Amino acid sequence: MAPTQAFVALLVAVAMGAAQAQASIILFDDTVASGTTSLPWYETTETTIVHSGTAALSASNGQFVFTNSSGWNVGNDYWLEAWVNTSTSTMSSVYLKLSYAAQTAISFLNRNVPTSYWLDGVKVASGTRGVTTDSDTHTWQLLRIDLTQITYTSWPYQLHQFDPATDLVTEVAFVASISNLLLDDVRLVSSDEATVWSNVPEPASIVVLALCLLPVLKRRPHPNRVPSICRRIVHCKENTI
Numbered sequence: 584m585a586p587t588q589a590f591v592a593l594l595v596a597v598a599m600g601a602a603q604a605q606a607s608i609i610l611f612d613d614t615v616a617s618g619t620t621s622l623p624w625y626e627t628t629e630t631t632i633v634h635s636g637t638a639a640l641s642a643s644n645g646q647f648v649f650t651n652s653s654g655w656n657v658g659n660d661y662w663l664e665a666w667v668n669t670s671t672s673t674m675s676s677v678y679l680k681l682s683y684a685a686q687t688a689i690s691f692l693n694r695n696v697p698t699s700y701w702l703d704g705v706k707v708a709s710g711t712r713g714v715t716t717d718s719d720t721h722t723w724q725l726l727r728i729d730l731t732q733i734t735y736t737s738w739p740y741q742l743h744q745f746d747p748a749t750d751l752v753t754e755v756a757f758v759a760s761i762s763n764l765l766l767d768d769v770r771l772v773s774s775d776e777a778t779v780w781s782n783v784p785e786p787a788s789i790v791v792l793a794l795c796l797l798p799v800l801k802r803r804p805h806p807n808r809v810p811s812i813c814r815r816i817v818h819c820k821e822n823t824i
């Protein structure tokens with residue numbers, strides 16, 4: 584295969600790999616997903632301020648609880664994500680409570696589980712009340728938690744690493760400090776997708792990609808027209824096929 588053809592094949596293979604990310608598990612989009620139960624005496628539907636579709640959720644006591652009696656089998660590498668907003672300009676803190684197997688309502692905040700949240704792509708260490716939203720009611724923020732990062736001390740004191748490959752999640756709860764928090768598009772998402780989302784290309788990577796594409800766009804397939812770094816990438820790819 585000519586180097587230029589191999590390079591184009593490599594680009595296609597990379598694109599196909601990105602498209603084959605694992606499917607997400609939806610807990611709520613406009614309604615609570617099939618197999619999922621929410622606690623309706625806490626939650627109400629918000630139809631004015633929504634992230635997607637026709638509905639989001641609000642909670643009079645600030646608690647959003649989703650349960651699955653069979654348990655969600657989240658696999659090897661899932662993150663939990665939700666879009667959050669506030670119905671007023673007062674900021675709200677929010678943290679995750681997770682229940683699985685014999686562990687009930689483990690609070691992911693600094694007092695119980697040292698963990699980090701990603702808020703709009705920025706890694707934020709949890710405080711004693713979780714993480715804090717902005718005060719803009721017009722802006723939805725993406726909240727993400729890497730479930731595989733969790734090691735915590737339980738009673739009797741022992742370190743336990745939550746393992747999403749084997750531990751069935753039975754309850755997911757978001758706990759807000761005040762009742763103005765809104766929630767939408769709650770789902771478990773693969774780390775493949777999360778990695779793509781969180782790794783914005785560095786400027787240097789963009790320059791290298793542009794240099795690689797230039798000979799293709801100019802239709803100059805001669806190998807000497809392809810930058811050496813691209814030839815090395817193609818050479819390695821061909822040797823692995």
Ligand SMILES: [Ca+2]
Nearest residue numbers: 612635636638
């Ligand atoms: Ca929605």
